[in-house]
Amino acid sequence: MIVAIDGPSGSGKSSVARAIAQRCGLTFLDTGAMYRSVAAECLREGIDPDDAEAVSGVARDIDIRFGTSREGQTVFANGRDVTREIRTPEVELAVSPVSATPAVREVMVALQRKVGEGTDVVAEGRDIGTVVYPKADVKVFLTASPEARARRRAVQREGG
Template sequence: MQIAIDGPASAGKSTIAKIIAQKLNYVYTDTGAMYRAVTLLAQQHQLAYDDEAQIVQLMSQTPISFRVLAGQQHIFLGTQDVTTAIRLPAISRNVSQVAALKKVREILVQQQQKIAQDANVVMDGRDIGTVVLPQADVKIFLIASVAERAQRRYRENLTRGITTSLSALQAEIKTRDYKDSHRTISPLRKASDAIEVDTTGLNIAQVVTKVMEIIQQKLNS
């Protein structure tokens, strides 16, 4: 079974997808983390974020992988654990530019589709229901207000020891929304058959309950 969870930045996709995957014992795939990892790869090698040829060459030399360590999913670039590094503000500001590169997307989409072929998956991102898994059994589109998403990112950054102002995060999220929804390749948009869930004002447990209800309806149909 394939479950696609899409939505804008900080709508709760990764948090909810992880919990749903655990509940169902499905494989969880954070596609956004993959694009962040490629962005970090470009930064580490001091490449321009639009240098598609050089970034793609680096990708061929540096595999991206997920591993579960102490019950938590970590992402690796080669042998380097980059789980924390990919969440730094510099990566958040530039990941949209890297994610808009056609060849980068083609490579990562192929990897994501391969994962989905081999197991029951819960996959989250911005184009899962429209491009990566267009035939997914369940498609969820999570949304939330910019103010709430900025608050979530602010609290998340604090837990990681990252200091950012709330106003800066709001501006960053608005910019990210615009870039993601206006890019030429695989823009952020809700699939026609996706079910929208507004998470504004809801806690994690409430959102999980709503999403699980949608999945159970599909399983029982």
């Protein structure tokens, strides 16, 4: 079973997807963490996030894995725990140009589809129900007012 949760940033996609996955015993696929992992790896390697060719190379070579801990989901990029690193302001700034790179999107979509082939997932992210999993069993599009979205982002940046 594939549950696809889409919507604009700050609408609560991750919170809802995480809760559904936990309640139903499904795998939570945080697609944003995947793009953030590529951005973090680029920064670690000193690669300019606007250098599409170099960023694409990082995306093609990266090994992204998810795990769990008492605090929740963990994210590993090339064997390094990047769970906290991918939520830093530096990565936040770098992820936009990284995720806008067509070759990066192509690689990440292929990885996301591969995850969905082998297990039941709750996947969240922009275009998840139209591009990644157009035949998802359940599709949800979350919305929130601009004020609510801004509030959620502010809380996330403060680490709350």
